Amino acid sequence: xxxxxxFQTDAPPAPDGIAVASRPGRTVPSxxxxxxxxxxTLLAAFVLAGPKLxxxxxxxxxxxxxxxxxxxxxxxxxxxxIGEISLAVVxxxxxxxxxxxxxxDHTSFPLAVSLVLVTLSSIPTSLILxxxxxxxxxxxxxxxxxxxxxxxxxxxxxxxxGAATSLHGRVSRPSLVRSDGALYYLIMFSxxxxxxxxxxxxxxxxxxxxxxxxxxxxxxxxxxxxxAAYKLFVVCLSGAIATLAGAYYGLxxxxxxxxxxxxxxxxxxxxxxxxxGMGSIGGxxxxxxxxxxxxxxxxxxxxxxxxxxxxxxxxxxxxxxIVWVPGGLAGLGRRFWARVEGRS
Amino acid sequence: xxxLLTIEDVAISFGGIQALRDVSLTARTGEVxxxxxxxGAGKTTLFNxxxxxxxxxxxxxxxxxxxxxxxxxxxxxxxxxxxxxxQTPRLFRxxxxxxxxxxxxxxxxxxxxxxxxxxxxxxxxxEERARRIADLVGYRGALDTPASSLSFGEMRVIELARALCAxxxxxxxxxxxxxxxxxxAQDLVGxxxxxxxxxxxVLLIEHDMSVVMGVCEDITVLDFGSVxxxxxxxxxxENQDVLDAYLGKAH
Numbered sequence: 001x002x003x004x005x006x007f008q009t010d011a012p013p014a015p016d017g018i019a020v021a022s023r024p025g026r027t028v029p030s031x032x033x034x035x036x037x038x039x040x041t042l043l044a045a046f047v048l049a050g051p052k053l054x055x056x057x058x059x060x061x062x063x064x065x066x067x068x069x070x071x072x073x074x075x076x077x078x079x080x081x082i083g084e085i086s087l088a089v090v091x092x093x094x095x096x097x098x099x100x101x102x103x104x105d106h107t108s109f110p111l112a113v114s115l116v117l118v119t120l121s122s123i124p125t126s127l128i129l130x131x132x133x134x135x136x137x138x139x140x141x142x143x144x145x146x147x148x149x150x151x152x153x154x155x156x157x158x159x160x161x162g163a164a165t166s167l168h169g170r171v172s173r174p175s176l177v178r179s180d181g182a183l184y185y186l187i188m189f190s191x192x193x194x195x196x197x198x199x200x201x202x203x204x205x206x207x208x209x210x211x212x213x214x215x216x217x218x219x220x221x222x223x224x225x226x227x228a229a230y231k232l233f234v235v236c237l238s239g240a241i242a243t244l245a246g247a248y249y250g251l252x253x254x255x256x257x258x259x260x261x262x263x264x265x266x267x268x269x270x271x272x273x274x275x276x277g278m279g280s281i282g283g284x285x286x287x288x289x290x291x292x293x294x295x296x297x298x299x300x301x302x303x304x305x306x307x308x309x310x311x312x313x314x315x316x317x318x319x320x321x322i323v324w325v326p327g328g329l330a331g332l333g334r335r336f337w338a339r340v341e342g343r344s
Numbered sequence: 345x346x347x348l349l350t351i352e353d354v355a356i357s358f359g360g361i362q363a364l365r366d367v368s369l370t371a372r373t374g375e376v377x378x379x380x381x382x383x384g385a386g387k388t389t390l391f392n393x394x395x396x397x398x399x400x401x402x403x404x405x406x407x408x409x410x411x412x413x414x415x416x417x418x419x420x421x422x423x424x425x426x427x428x429x430x431q432t433p434r435l436f437r438x439x440x441x442x443x444x445x446x447x448x449x450x451x452x453x454x455x456x457x458x459x460x461x462x463x464x465x466x467x468x469x470x471e472e473r474a475r476r477i478a479d480l481v482g483y484r485g486a487l488d489t490p491a492s493s494l495s496f497g498e499m500r501v502i503e504l505a506r507a508l509c510a511x512x513x514x515x516x517x518x519x520x521x522x523x524x525x526x527x528x529a530q531d532l533v534g535x536x537x538x539x540x541x542x543x544x545x546v547l548l549i550e551h552d553m554s555v556v557m558g559v560c561e562d563i564t565v566l567d568f569g570s571v572x573x574x575x576x577x578x579x580x581x582e583n584q585d586v587l588d589a590y591l592g593k594a595h
Binding site: 205208209211212214215216218219220221222223224225226 | 443
């Protein structure tokens with residue numbers, strides 16, 4: 001029995017028989033409070049320690065790579081808010097890297113300013129993609145986004161920027177983030193800012209409107225809202241996150257082969273988003289970090305075995321999660337947390 | 345009572361199928377106009393044309409003195425005061441009942457529209473407005489109830505409330521009594537009548553004849569996309585073409 005009031009689910013009826021809508025009691029039971037305090041402390045310690053926790057398994061860069069993948073998977077997952085899937089995120093990621101390289105070559109902006117500018121530079125390409133999103137839905141939009149990514153890769157990354165295997169541009173790291181360990185904090189700080197922003201957005205009026213749009217676009221439209229404006233906003237938001245992830249990817253790798261922006265990779269990242277729990281920001285983070293960093297560590301720990309069976313990791317583990325874990329890693333996390341708090 | 349919506353000779357076809365053929369009708373403020381007909385007669389297609397989800401091939405539709413074609417897409421038409429419900433309720437299921445109603449209230453705010461059926465509502469905060477309109481339609485549950493957990497009948501009621509929250513001048517109800525029990529259907533008749541008396545124009549598609557005959561001043565009967573009869577409920581009940589359409593010529 002908790003020492004505090006339980007959640008109040010039903011409001012008492014008003015005198016005229018109509019139930020009064022009141023917010024449910026928000027008092028948190030003591031067990032949940034303890035669990036949240038411990039969980040929050042562990043999470044903070046995990047975030048602060050970062051790759052130092054895994055130095056026995058591999059370099060800090062592996063963890064940083066996991067974070068950039070997590071950011072990209074978040075971008076994929078954000079589009080699920082409007083019920084769409086885009087395979088163009090990898091192209092947008094590549095444009096982020098190229099954009100940062102160009103800014104470093106042609107300007108002397110500080111890194112923070114360059115990152116902001118690179119993120120904003122995603123808007124035109126996102127608007128082009130958004131036009132497809134307004135005209136097409138479901139599988140048709142997926143195909144269109146794949147075509148967009150394919151064109152970008154062939155016509156821009158390969159033809160304009162360089163050969164099939166390398167890009168002209170290089171991304172150099174400022175002295176502040178020279179080491180992978182220092183870069184970790186920059187990427188993690190950005191990721192936390194993105195996640196908090198998305199969390200607040202989901203709980204705002206905009207979030208309610210986006211949920212409504214996903215539930216019934218027709219009703220949303222005939223109620224007096226513009227589905228087009230909201231869709232464009234989400235496509236731009238997703239594109240900005242993917243582009244930022246690309247900029248960090250560039251900082252991490254220095255130079256990136258153009259085949260890294262192969263549209264086929266977007267399917268892999270989409271798989272991570274599904275395994276993480278489509279639409280869930282926490283799931284996208286978990287899925288991206290797990291599937292992004294783990295192979296890098298396994299590659300260091302057991303290179304001979306992993307290099308032979310890497311397909312099993314990506315294929316089998318993802319398949320097991322998708323088929324046997326409803327809601328993906330996010331669902332698993334929610335059920336685990338409900339048990340910890342004594343809610344199930 | 346003035347003509348709020350006038351439809352003249354509207355026609356639309358899908359491929360080789362003529363879904364509406366020279367349909368004309370009028371909806372007046374303070375009146376309930378019924379649209380009836382067998383399944384596939386074109387009733388919902390007509391609603392979709394009025395709300396802007398479909399564009400007629402020809403004909404004219406005038407709403408509050410403006411050509412509907414000029415008013416543009418469904419969003420702009422809704423902001424001008426055209427509200428509707430659907431044959432199968434289209435609630436926003438992943439949010440709460442209160443948030444569904446608030447979506448309507450915010451749409452009304454964005455359109456800067458007053459409430460024809462209760463001008464005092466415009467002075468209330470959206471949260472209070474939502475509660476008042478929930479009361480009006482007889483919803484007895486809590487507003488923080490998830491919309492997905494409502495019964496079918498409650499979904500109908502909340503969908504109607506959401507449409508009212510958006511401050512319509514013309515309310516189009518697509519089979520609002522289907523799925524309701526007898527008592528609920530009677531309450532609905534009373535509510536629709538009250539809304540019309542308060543100054544709304546109501547267009548009603550309904551299969552339940554007791555509802556239609558009990559609440560409509562004027563009824564238009566469609567069959568295979570064409571108007572086969574139009575008039576007061578008594579005239580429609582005695583119309584031979586209507587009887588043939590509903591019961592078959594051999595009855």
